[in-house]
Amino acid sequence: MEVEGDMDRTWRISQDEIVNSIGVEAARGRKELALDGGPYRVKYTRNGRHIAIVGQKGHTATFDWKTGTMHSELQLRETCRDITFLQDHSHYAVAQKKYVFIYDRDGVELHSLKSHIEPTRLEFLPFHWLLASVGNTGYLKYQDTSTGKLVAEHRTKLGACVTMTQNVHNAVIHLGHQNGTVTLWTPNLPHPAVRLLAHLGPVFSVSVDQSTGGRYMATAGVDGTVKLWDCRSWGEPLRSWTPRGSHAILAWSQRGCLAVASGGAINVYSRPSIYTPYPAPSPPPLYMTHPQPMKPHASLTFCPFQDVLAIGHAAGVSCILVPGAGEPNFDSSEADPFEGSKARREREVKSLLDKVPSDMITLNPEFLGGLAPPTKLTEGMDPGMIPFARRPRLDRLHVQGKADTAEDRLSDGMAVDSSADRGVVSKHDREEREKRKMRGKGKSLKRYLRKQRKNVIDPRAVALREHLAKQRAEGERTRVTVHDTSKSEQPSALNRFHYRP
Amino acid sequence: MVKISVLQHPSSSYLPERPGDPTPTHRNLDPLQHPFARARERIRALNAAKMERMFSKPFITALEGHSDAVEVLSRRPNSITDIASASWDGEVTLHNAGRRKHLAKITGAHQGKVSGLCWADENRILSCGVDRNIKMWNVSQEAPLDSSEPGPSQPKPLVVFPGKGTLHSIDHHSMDPIFATSSTLVQIWDETKSAPVMDITFSTSAESVTRVRFNPSEPSVLASIGSDRTFILYDIRTGKAERRIVMQMKNNDLSWSPTFPTNILLASEDHNLYTFDIRRLNTPTQIYKAHVSAVTSCDWSPTGTEFVSGGWDRTLRIWQEGRGTHPEVYHTKRMQRVLATAFTADARFVLSGSDDGNVRVWKADASEKLGVITARERSAIEYRNALKERWKMDFEIGKVQRSRHIPKPVYKAAQLKRTIEEAQRVKEERRRRHTRAGESKPKAERKKAVIAEQS
Numbered sequence: 001m002e003v004e005g006d007m008d009r010t011w012r013i014s015q016d017e018i019v020n021s022i023g024v025e026a027a028r029g030r031k032e033l034a035l036d037g038g039p040y041r042v043k044y045t046r047n048g049r050h051i052a053i054v055g056q057k058g059h060t061a062t063f064d065w066k067t068g069t070m071h072s073e074l075q076l077r078e079t080c081r082d083i084t085f086l087q088d089h090s091h092y093a094v095a096q097k098k099y100v101f102i103y104d105r106d107g108v109e110l111h112s113l114k115s116h117i118e119p120t121r122l123e124f125l126p127f128h129w130l131l132a133s134v135g136n137t138g139y140l141k142y143q144d145t146s147t148g149k150l151v152a153e154h155r156t157k158l159g160a161c162v163t164m165t166q167n168v169h170n171a172v173i174h175l176g177h178q179n180g181t182v183t184l185w186t187p188n189l190p191h192p193a194v195r196l197l198a199h200l201g202p203v204f205s206v207s208v209d210q211s212t213g214g215r216y217m218a219t220a221g222v223d224g225t226v227k228l229w230d231c232r233s234w235g236e237p238l239r240s241w242t243p244r245g246s247h248a249i250l251a252w253s254q255r256g257c258l259a260v261a262s263g264g265a266i267n268v269y270s271r272p273s274i275y276t277p278y279p280a281p282s283p284p285p286l287y288m289t290h291p292q293p294m295k296p297h298a299s300l301t302f303c304p305f306q307d308v309l310a311i312g313h314a315a316g317v318s319c320i321l322v323p324g325a326g327e328p329n330f331d332s333s334e335a336d337p338f339e340g341s342k343a344r345r346e347r348e349v350k351s352l353l354d355k356v357p358s359d360m361i362t363l364n365p366e367f368l369g370g371l372a373p374p375t376k377l378t379e380g381m382d383p384g385m386i387p388f389a390r391r392p393r394l395d396r397l398h399v400q401g402k403a404d405t406a407e408d409r410l411s412d413g414m415a416v417d418s419s420a421d422r423g424v425v426s427k428h429d430r431e432e433r434e435k436r437k438m439r440g441k442g443k444s445l446k447r448y449l450r451k452q453r454k455n456v457i458d459p460r461a462v463a464l465r466e467h468l469a470k471q472r473a474e475g476e477r478t479r480v481t482v483h484d485t486s487k488s489e490q491p492s493a494l495n496r497f498h499y500r501p
Numbered sequence: 502m503v504k505i506s507v508l509q510h511p512s513s514s515y516l517p518e519r520p521g522d523p524t525p526t527h528r529n530l531d532p533l534q535h536p537f538a539r540a541r542e543r544i545r546a547l548n549a550a551k552m553e554r555m556f557s558k559p560f561i562t563a564l565e566g567h568s569d570a571v572e573v574l575s576r577r578p579n580s581i582t583d584i585a586s587a588s589w590d591g592e593v594t595l596h597n598a599g600r601r602k603h604l605a606k607i608t609g610a611h612q613g614k615v616s617g618l619c620w621a622d623e624n625r626i627l628s629c630g631v632d633r634n635i636k637m638w639n640v641s642q643e644a645p646l647d648s649s650e651p652g653p654s655q656p657k658p659l660v661v662f663p664g665k666g667t668l669h670s671i672d673h674h675s676m677d678p679i680f681a682t683s684s685t686l687v688q689i690w691d692e693t694k695s696a697p698v699m700d701i702t703f704s705t706s707a708e709s710v711t712r713v714r715f716n717p718s719e720p721s722v723l724a725s726i727g728s729d730r731t732f733i734l735y736d737i738r739t740g741k742a743e744r745r746i747v748m749q750m751k752n753n754d755l756s757w758s759p760t761f762p763t764n765i766l767l768a769s770e771d772h773n774l775y776t777f778d779i780r781r782l783n784t785p786t787q788i789y790k791a792h793v794s795a796v797t798s799c800d801w802s803p804t805g806t807e808f809v810s811g812g813w814d815r816t817l818r819i820w821q822e823g824r825g826t827h828p829e830v831y832h833t834k835r836m837q838r839v840l841a842t843a844f845t846a847d848a849r850f851v852l853s854g855s856d857d858g859n860v861r862v863w864k865a866d867a868s869e870k871l872g873v874i875t876a877r878e879r880s881a882i883e884y885r886n887a888l889k890e891r892w893k894m895d896f897e898i899g900k901v902q903r904s905r906h907i908p909k910p911v912y913k914a915a916q917l918k919r920t921i922e923e924a925q926r927v928k929e930e931r932r933r934r935h936t937r938a939g940e941s942k943p944k945a946e947r948k949k950a951v952i953a954e955q956s
Binding site: 002004008018022025027029169305327328330333337338339340343355356357365366369389 | 503504505506507508509510511512515516524525526527528529530531532533534535536537539540541543544545548892895896926930933934935936937938943
């Protein structure tokens with residue numbers, strides 16, 4: 001969406017204007033579903049073709065929103081708090097009053113996961129096949145949906161939690177807690193990888209930016225502020241502002257549009273102005289706005305590969321058009337909105353074969369294929385006792401005097417304070433050594449030992465001796481040259497007293 | 502005025518136009534569209550490595566028929582499948598490994614064991630034995646069988662050359678109708694003459710010469726190994742021994758490289774194999790260490806990039822040229838000490854003759870799929886190979902790739918050998934620390950192999 005005049009603003013354009021000015025195919029994204037049964041939660045599949053909605057009163061439906069084909073519709077008759085698709089639209093999980101239940105595409109109940117007690121939020125990690133849930137008990141649980149094993153359960157110790165999101169690029173789960181902290185979890189750590197005090201009240205919504213590989217995070221708190229964080233340095237938020245209304249919900253689109261639903265309106269901000277650090281507590285320039293008075297808002301989700309934003313609220317679900325929000329080019333080997341049943345089956349098998357082990361989830365997913373840690377073979381042993389042939393190569397080169405020490409010297413020069421420290425230590429050492437040397441030098445036992453020692457040829461000592469000799473020779477040479485140059489270059493009145501043979 | 506464009510994916514451009522058309526695929530190479538690309542690739546590489554181990558079933562068949570140890574194997578020129586073998590009971594058999602049947606069988610070809618076998622051309626075999634005779638046989642399909650004698654019909658030798666002394670080995674010139682034999686003497690024979698035409702024994706050598714081999718591409722060069730730990734090079738144009746080296750231990754077999762004429766491979770009694778460049782005989786170019794007992798036989802692949810060796814430790818190993826460790830290991834429960842090995846001419850199969858009287862056929866690449874491979878399968882295999890190559894430095898994947906199950910006695914022997922070598926090395930190190938500087942310098946392993954070089 002672009003405006004031409006200086007006085008025009010993109011946020012002035014309403015949904016009706018957008019719908020009227022675009023094609024019929026694209027205008028299909030704009031929908032209003034009026035439904036009973038409380039605030040609705042909405043989730044899309046990874047390819048953006050299918051949508052799952054669940055109302056708080058237990059109305060659940062999954063359908064292909066493009067063709068309008070309903071897959072399943074259930075009235076569960078109990079409190080439902082969240083819904084998510086599993087690997088594709090063939091299975092979905094619902095967080096119900098007591099447990100998490102898994103249904104297949106036709107709405108047949110397959111499993112009830114009794115270890116997930118009173119779940120409030122669900123997330124599915126597609127590359128690890130993990131279903132993560134967090135609930136009123138404050139436990140974060142990971143269930144492997146391919147083997148059925150409970151992979152990890154973490155006690156957050158921060159009370160009931162209603163805010164969860166995942167970073168799709170490293171599969172780290174972000175939780176927002178009642179005391180204002182945001183914690184980042186991986187299955188292999190019993191404690192949060194990052195703990196961040198983000199707000200002065202409960203955290204109400206967290207969202208991670210996909211378009212920059214999870215570099216930015218937005219949080220909204222009950223204290224009425226929205227904050228943007230740079231995940232590389234957690235010190236201060238990049239920007240924070242106070243939107244109208246307190247319980248803001250956030251969602252970040254594939255192309256980096258940030259939607260904030262609060263106070264009866266949906267505001268969309270576009271990049272790059274979101275990311276620029278800004279000290280004043282004011283929102284970034286508005287890109288689009290849409291009034292949505294049916295409060296409370298329960299969820300906000302962008303549709304992958306479409307310019308559609310789905311809003312789940314008290315009176316149903318509305319889909320609005322946000323031009324420029326979705327990724328236009330999909331990769332059919334990853335997520336294809338147009339795949340058929342055969343391709344879907346093929347992908348399911350392939351992704352099961354490529355399932356990444358859950359213990360490889362880390363903050364930095366690129367650690368694989370990196371350099372190996374240094375070997376521990378000679379660690380903790382007295383270096384004098386390790387035979388020459390078994391020492392590491394660098395060590396042997398050092399002994400032989402062939403190692404390239406240019407880098408070491410460079411780093412020495414850089415680290416000024418450390419070298420100063422070393423100077424002190426070496427001086428102290430030297431004094432100590434001299435002191436020891438003075439005492440009892442001529443004792444018979446010492447003399448005897450010294451004589452004994454003479455015959456032991458330590459390659460290190462030999463090399464050191466050679467090295468010293470070489471250094472001495474070099475110093476001599478430089479001294480001589482310096483002397484010569486000084487003689488030739490600086491003629492002085494005293495030159496006449498030099499002895500000339 | 503405002504410009505608005507909203508994404509729309511018309512189905513027409515994303516679905517096949519007609520039923521039966523392939524579904525159009527779209528690519529987006531943005532790394533953000535491929536989360537966990539590296540982790541998933543690693544898992545794929547790990548699966549590929551595991552699949553390789555799962556499908557590695559190298560043993561194909563055992564060609565039976567001999568009643569005693571098979572000591573010589575010789576493949577028929579210009580044939581992929583045919584292989585002649587000879588055993589200690591004096592029997593020579595021509596196998597067709599593809600159809601797994603005998604093309605010819607000569608029982609009682611020699612009194613006592615047959616010690617050497619080679620092909621004069623595609624239809625004639627030369628064999629020599631401990632009965633001091635060299636015999637030439639016609640094994641072509643239309644060869645007349647001698648049915649004048651009672652009992653099962655037996656082929657008659659075309660020619661019998663009476664030799665002097667127990668013969669150990671025979672090899673035929675690759676172009677001319679001459680051949681070389683070894684006993685305590687190394688002699689050159691003409692096919693048309695009943696007495697040797699040349700005696701090219703090294704002047705001071707009195708011990709028996711166990712193997713002679715002509716160089717396939719420089720055919721007047723002849724190499725021999727003897728029980729006096731020597732390796733000797735001869736030139737039949739000058740008619741004398743040119744060069745001789747004495748090694749630490751005696752060699753059991755030798756093989757010329759088929760693609761690089763100056764390379765020669767020696768299978769040594771000291772558990773190692775050595776490749777030499779014959780222009781520089783003072784050090785081997787590479788030592789191949791993995792056998793835990795004497796290496797009894799070796800043969801190059803026709804590609805010259807790998808070779809096979811069989812050992813007294815009842816294993817068969819396939820080595821990459823220039824890579825001195827981690828060969829592929831083949832073994833079975835019933836295979837006894839391997840006395841003869843050979844690559845087939847298409848470099849896909851390996852044959853071994855062992856003490857138990859069987860000739861076994863193995864795949865040269867253990868996990869290779871035999872039979873028709875579709876283009877899709879081929880590309881999948883190639884992708885898996887590329888993944889394995891790329892991720893071989895990963896700890897887990899490398900471990901899967903390297904690990905081999907070997908029989909317990911071999912494993913224990915390897916362990917013991919490692920311990921012994923370590924102890925020797927430590928002892929050497931200690932001794933060196935207590936000698937005057939520069940008096941005992943460490944000697945490279947390759948320099949230890951050759952004791953003396955004479956010419």
